[in-house]
Amino acid sequence: MNRIVNDPNYVVEDMLKGFVKNHKDLVEKTENDRVLKYKKAPVEGKVGIVTGGGSGHKPAFIGYIGENLCDAVAVGEIFSSPTAKAFLDAIKAADSGKGVACLYGNYAGDNMNVKMAVRKAKKLGIEVKTVVANDDCASAPKDELEKRRGVAGEVLMWKVGGAKAAMGADLDEVIAAAQKAIDYTRSVGIGTAPCTIPAVGHPNFQIEDGMMEVGIGHHGEPGINVQPLKTAREIADEMLDLILPDLPFEAGDEVVVLLSGLGATPVMEQYIVYDRVEEVLEEKGISVYRSYVGNYFTSLEMMGVTLTVMKLDEELKECMDLPVNSAGLKQF
Amino acid sequence: MNRIVNDPNYVVEDMLKGFVKNHKDLVEKTENDRVLKYKKAPVEGKVGIVTGGGSGHKPAFIGYIGENLCDAVAVGEIFSSPTAKAFLDAIKAADSGKGVACLYGNYAGDNMNVKMAVRKAKKLGIEVKTVVANDDCASAPKDELEKRRGVAGEVLMWKVGGAKAAMGADLDEVIAAAQKAIDYTRSVGIGTAPCTIPAVGHPNFQIEDGMMEVGIGHHGEPGINVQPLKTAREIADEMLDLILPDLPFEAGDEVVVLLSGLGATPVMEQYIVYDRVEEVLEEKGISVYRSYVGNYFTSLEMMGVTLTVMKLDEELKECMDLPVNSAGLKQF
Numbered sequence: 001m002n003r004i005v006n007d008p009n010y011v012v013e014d015m016l017k018g019f020v021k022n023h024k025d026l027v028e029k030t031e032n033d034r035v036l037k038y039k040k041a042p043v044e045g046k047v048g049i050v051t052g053g054g055s056g057h058k059p060a061f062i063g064y065i066g067e068n069l070c071d072a073v074a075v076g077e078i079f080s081s082p083t084a085k086a087f088l089d090a091i092k093a094a095d096s097g098k099g100v101a102c103l104y105g106n107y108a109g110d111n112m113n114v115k116m117a118v119r120k121a122k123k124l125g126i127e128v129k130t131v132v133a134n135d136d137c138a139s140a141p142k143d144e145l146e147k148r149r150g151v152a153g154e155v156l157m158w159k160v161g162g163a164k165a166a167m168g169a170d171l172d173e174v175i176a177a178a179q180k181a182i183d184y185t186r187s188v189g190i191g192t193a194p195c196t197i198p199a200v201g202h203p204n205f206q207i208e209d210g211m212m213e214v215g216i217g218h219h220g221e222p223g224i225n226v227q228p229l230k231t232a233r234e235i236a237d238e239m240l241d242l243i244l245p246d247l248p249f250e251a252g253d254e255v256v257v258l259l260s261g262l263g264a265t266p267v268m269e270q271y272i273v274y275d276r277v278e279e280v281l282e283e284k285g286i287s288v289y290r291s292y293v294g295n296y297f298t299s300l301e302m303m304g305v306t307l308t309v310m311k312l313d314e315e316l317k318e319c320m321d322l323p324v325n326s327a328g329l330k331q332f
Numbered sequence: 333m334n335r336i337v338n339d340p341n342y343v344v345e346d347m348l349k350g351f352v353k354n355h356k357d358l359v360e361k362t363e364n365d366r367v368l369k370y371k372k373a374p375v376e377g378k379v380g381i382v383t384g385g386g387s388g389h390k391p392a393f394i395g396y397i398g399e400n401l402c403d404a405v406a407v408g409e410i411f412s413s414p415t416a417k418a419f420l421d422a423i424k425a426a427d428s429g430k431g432v433a434c435l436y437g438n439y440a441g442d443n444m445n446v447k448m449a450v451r452k453a454k455k456l457g458i459e460v461k462t463v464v465a466n467d468d469c470a471s472a473p474k475d476e477l478e479k480r481r482g483v484a485g486e487v488l489m490w491k492v493g494g495a496k497a498a499m500g501a502d503l504d505e506v507i508a509a510a511q512k513a514i515d516y517t518r519s520v521g522i523g524t525a526p527c528t529i530p531a532v533g534h535p536n537f538q539i540e541d542g543m544m545e546v547g548i549g550h551h552g553e554p555g556i557n558v559q560p561l562k563t564a565r566e567i568a569d570e571m572l573d574l575i576l577p578d579l580p581f582e583a584g585d586e587v588v589v590l591l592s593g594l595g596a597t598p599v600m601e602q603y604i605v606y607d608r609v610e611e612v613l614e615e616k617g618i619s620v621y622r623s624y625v626g627n628y629f630t631s632l633e634m635m636g637v638t639l640t641v642m643k644l645d646e647e648l649k650e651c652m653d654l655p656v657n658s659a660g661l662k663q664f
Binding site: 001002003004005006007011014015016017018019021022055056058059190192193207209210212229231232233235263264265266267268269270271272273274275276278291292293295298300301303304305325330331332 | 337348
């Protein structure tokens with residue numbers, strides 16, 4: 001282990017303290033020490049945007065708290081769901097009376113805890129509707145969309161939902177836009193080295209040196225195959241071969257591309273992959289309206305990249321164009 | 333090797349192509365394929381800001397091209413200086429007739445090539461003045477400041493110089509502000525795992541698992557000691573013990589803190605270190621005016637962090653407050 005922590009059992013607590021100190025212009029603690037909120041939340045007259053998930057994915061999830069983005073976030077242990085209580089308290093922190101959109105990823109623990117939180121919120125008179133991200137097209141076949149996991153496409157779902165709410169839409173309109181965002185989005189991940197949870201002290205899955213796992217999940221969930229490491233161009237091609245036919249994306253489409261590192265893969269290499277991604281898309285007549293390359297959704301010090309492509313219509317474009325100010329995403 | 337590249341000998345070329353594609357709103361190629369420039373450069377009536385250095389430090393150096401920041405950057409091979417020609421062409425790309433401030437780090441190759449470029453620029457009628465960053469206080473004793481290396485403090489030097497130029501200062505004023513920025517800045521690095529240059533294929537220095545090297549340079553230059561890995565709190569204390577007496581920073585000072593990961597250390601851990609850094613500073617009566625935590629100046633997939641502290645006066649505060657828009661630093 002070569003990791004910089006205090007007590008490995010308290011990395012989340014310690015991280016939250018430093019995060020709030022560093023981002024005090026944007027983020028505040030709440031009474032629940034596993035819930036952070038946007039400094040101005042609840043924003044009067046605006047639908048609240050809530051998300052949450054396990055820790056270890058910086059800047060997700062708390063890094064997406066901010067202006068025109070998420071209002072409150074429930075924080076789980078490393079790679080495990082926040083409690084129902086944390087989701088409920090995040091919902092309460094985000095609600096200004098206009099209802100709350102809870103936009104989260106498709107994992108068993110999150111599903112269970114969000115459901116409980118929504119039920120309790122209803123008893124308190126807070127209307128909550130949900131969108132469950134399932135953009136990882138390698139995690140289940142196309143006829144089992146409900147089994148697919150949510151990965152980096154969640155960032156685009158938050159961006160769209162957050163923008164829609166900021167533009168004054170009501171809860172149903174926010175939910176419809178966020179649902180469309182994720183319905184129009186496909187992602188896939190490639191892993192080239194595993195990660196270690198500090199409290200565990202050794203990798204809880206393996207990727208042999210010189211190998212890559214295609215379709216790997218954000219917590220090391222098994223992919224669709226393991227093969228010798230290919231070049232950046234071949235990796236880009238292979239990821240697009242999985243993503244493009246799945247929606248499908250077609251000539252004439254305009255898209256947003258989000259290429260995220262998984263943690264330890266240098267951003268330099270992410271640009272190398274992106275070069276080929278844009279080249280292939282343009283060859284196919286698919287034009288890149290906006291792109292993001294960097295560590296937007298990571299898994300500790302795992303190596304590899306995820307590729308996310310979202311098809312756009314006018315509403316989604318308008319949402320993607322709205323400025324945002326958060327730790328993880330700043331856009332003028 | 334678990335790295336995502338095409339030909340390991342052409343990672344810089346491939347990276348530049350992807351970088352320009354992804355940041356086409358901010359950055360443009362020039363006739364010299366090792367020089368990138370701000371899209372609006374040369375900015376009429378403004379002193380040009382130029383930097384340059386070896387690759388592998390993303391987002392440095394090209395990530396700091398942008399509005400109110402750097403106008404042009406010379407790009408070297410991994411961990412090696414750009415050519416004199418690249419520095420000269422960056423100077424030409426940045427010059428609007430008001431002169432150019434070349435703000436770079438204290439490394440033998442950069443010093444030699446910048447000197448040659450400045451001489452050639454003079455022959456072309458372009459006035460260039462330089463500031464050489466030497467913020468790494470672990471790299472030489474205090475009475476040999478001229479031997480100290482430039483590290484992540486360069487980001488603050490560019491921020492200050494870029495802001496001063498954007499505010500309409502003349503070349504001498506820009507140089508004076510950037511020189512003050514670096515004179516008031518101290519940095520130190522801690523390494524916990526080495527990095528591998530793709531074309532080499534194995535680490536060109538070693539940090540044993542479970543050990544840390546205090547004072548290590550951005551290219552693995554030897555530090556001041558190697559010791560068993562400490563906790564985040566102890567690491568923060570040890571870095572501050574080197575930084576604070578060196579300037580010295582004193583009670584009543586206001587500072588900017590920049591805590592950067594070296595590449596593969598999760599941002600989560602950087603927040604854990606930052607929590608203690610701010611705590612100690614506040615205990616000592618030193619108040620944090622602004623802080624930055626994240627991967628601002630890296631060394632491929634090296635693990636560890638660098639801590640940079642800059643003492644402020646009114647002029648430096650005003651420069652730090654100016655908004656910037658670049659790939660590596662966005663500030664509203």
